[in-house]
Amino acid sequence: MPPAxxxxxxxxxxxxxxxxxxxxxxxxxxxxxxNGCQMRCHYxxxxxxxxxxxxxxxxxxxxxxxxxxxAPFLKVAGGLTIxxxxxxxxxxxxxxxxxxxxxxxxxHVALDTNGALAGRLPDRWFDPxxxxxxxxxxxxxxRHQALTATPLAPVLDAxxxxxRMGMPLWIRYVLVPGWTDAEEDVERLADFVAGLPTVQRVExxxxxxxxxxxxxxxxxxxxxxxxxxxxxxxxxxxxxxxFAARGLFTA
Numbered sequence: 001m002p003p004a005x006x007x008x009x010x011x012x013x014x015x016x017x018x019x020x021x022x023x024x025x026x027x028x029x030x031x032x033x034x035n036g037c038q039m040r041c042h043y044x045x046x047x048x049x050x051x052x053x054x055x056x057x058x059x060x061x062x063x064x065x066x067x068x069x070x071a072p073f074l075k076v077a078g079g080l081t082i083x084x085x086x087x088x089x090x091x092x093x094x095x096x097x098x099x100x101x102x103x104x105x106x107x108h109v110a111l112d113t114n115g116a117l118a119g120r121l122p123d124r125w126f127d128p129x130x131x132x133x134x135x136x137x138x139x140x141x142x143r144h145q146a147l148t149a150t151p152l153a154p155v156l157d158a159x160x161x162x163x164r165m166g167m168p169l170w171i172r173y174v175l176v177p178g179w180t181d182a183e184e185d186v187e188r189l190a191d192f193v194a195g196l197p198t199v200q201r202v203e204x205x206x207x208x209x210x211x212x213x214x215x216x217x218x219x220x221x222x223x224x225x226x227x228x229x230x231x232x233x234x235x236x237x238x239x240x241x242x243f244a245a246r247g248l249f250t251a
Contacts, residue, residue, distance in 0.1 A: 005060055005096035012093030013055040014063060015048070015085060019070060025110035025131060025170075027078025030067050032097075034082065036089035039114055040149040041137060042224045043176050043207055048214050049085035060093060064100045071105035079108030081133070088117040091125065098128040112172075115158035116150055123165055132162055135172045138180055139189040147179055156192070163196040171199055175231045175239055176207040186242045194246035201249045204240050206231050 013035040018024075021031035036052030037044075049055075067080060074080065080101055087094045098109050111126075112133040126132075136155065138144040144152035162169060171193050175181055193199055208230055209223075231239075240250040 005092075005100075010060050010093050010096045011057050012060070012063070012090045012097070013052050014058050015046075015055040017066065021078075021081060024081040024083060024112060025079065025133060026108070028074070029078040029081045029110070030070055030074055031081045031083055032063070032067070034084040034087045034090055034094065037084055037086040037114075038089065038116065038150060039086065039137075042147055042179070043174055043228075045208075046085065046214075048217075052085075052089055060096045060100055063097055064104060067101055067107075068105060071101075071107060074107055075105060079110065079130070081110040081112055083112035083133075086114055086117065087111060088113055088115075088121070091117070091121055095121075095125050095128075102128040114148075114155060115162075116154045118158035118161065119154055126162070126165065126167060129167070131168045131170065133170045133172055134159055134162070135174075136189065136193070137174070139185055139192060143179070143185070159192075159196055163198045167198055169196060169199045171196075171202045172205060173202065173239075174205045174207055175236060176225070177228055177231050177235070179228075181231060181235055181239065183238070183242070186239050190243045190246050190248070193243065194248060199248065201251055202243045203251050204236060204243070206236055 015033040015035045018031040021029040024031045033046065033049060035049050035055035037050050082094055082098065101107050102109060108130050109128055110131040110133055111129050114135045137148050141152045173180065193202060207228065209225060209228065243250045
């Protein structure tokens, strides 16, 4: 467990802020994008966050002060979402920041994570977190490895553990034609999610290639999905219905 960092001197690499986020948790939110991610998802819309040390180096105190400027509004309108990249790549900084923001401003704190690194952290690390937005990429181990370059098992272990802890979960699933839209795969995923008692909703996110320009700007990177279309409305409706059939609220 990282130290509490009461003076806010712990540093982290921050990619960017969004001060009026409306799609990363309930209400209107301050979204903090951290640098660093161990996954290499073919459809990633923030590949510019992959390198951990490419962002601004800030202390907890500096970042908390930036968030604090909006705290009176955020406390009634929404809260703080810590995203990325993968925020658990910088768990010491993120944990200290979440505690600082909770203590200073009483904000609702959401964590947007792929979950793969959660196994490194003790349960108490999650004490200041009110909601986890858990990004599930695929339910098949081989397809998950091919899609993300990382194993599936730690992600599913994190989902089960967080639910056992009583953590509210929003599941996020990117619907990519030819990769994540197979009916049998969605059935298996829906069964798994339905077995997590603390899931509040499932967000089915249609694939888009609006981040292609970011890939093109990255030396040595190839955007594999440049010719992949957005999913059809019929496919979106079918996938949402598969989750809804298990009593899961879908968005």
